[in-house]
Amino acid sequence: GESVGLHLPTLSVQEGDNSIINCAYSNSASDYFIWYKQESGKGPQFIIDIRSNMDKRQGQRVTVLLNKTVKHLSLQIAATQPGDSAVYFCAENTNDYKLSFGAGTTVTVRA
């Protein structure tokens, strides 16, 4: 499943499939980007980050891609599991120590 384009608020994906969540950021001076996962009733949880001098970074079952030319960030989740159901936020960090968050994508995993 994929949230195509700049941003879609919801994404439904079959268990076991790969998920792709897209995000557009606004500040070309941002030097650091983070993906967070937020489950109901909890605060955002760090998933993976990437610095602006990189275009790809891999973690456990997750990959973040950064395209600075079009100011686009994506999160790929491999073999999506029911526990991956949550709201996913991208965030950009400028040099002034604050994070600007995207609107969030709600991922629902179908059994």
Added chain:
Amino acid sequence: KAGVTQTPRYLIKTRGQQVTLSCSPISGHRSVSWYQQTPGQGLQFLFEYFSETQRNKGNFPGRFSGRQFSNSRSEMNVSTLELGDSALYLCASRNLNEQFFGPGTRLTVL
């Protein structure tokens, strides 16, 4: 290592009242940031404190204020509460770039 803790977890206030929320960062973290989360506006940055000094501030009215103590614990205060202040208030402590969020305080203004 204990995570970020916030108290109280839930709070109900009426318009015109004031409220103080508390945040204890992860041990050793000196930076504490506050965010407001609402369904309409999403996650918005309020302010950040480092070594008891406000280092950055978001676009919120002066009714929103904060402070940080010498042990890095932080409080935020909202005076003259409005209905629109109902939100989840999140605190995050930071080590270098990675921010760790607490569970938040759910504030309801009636």
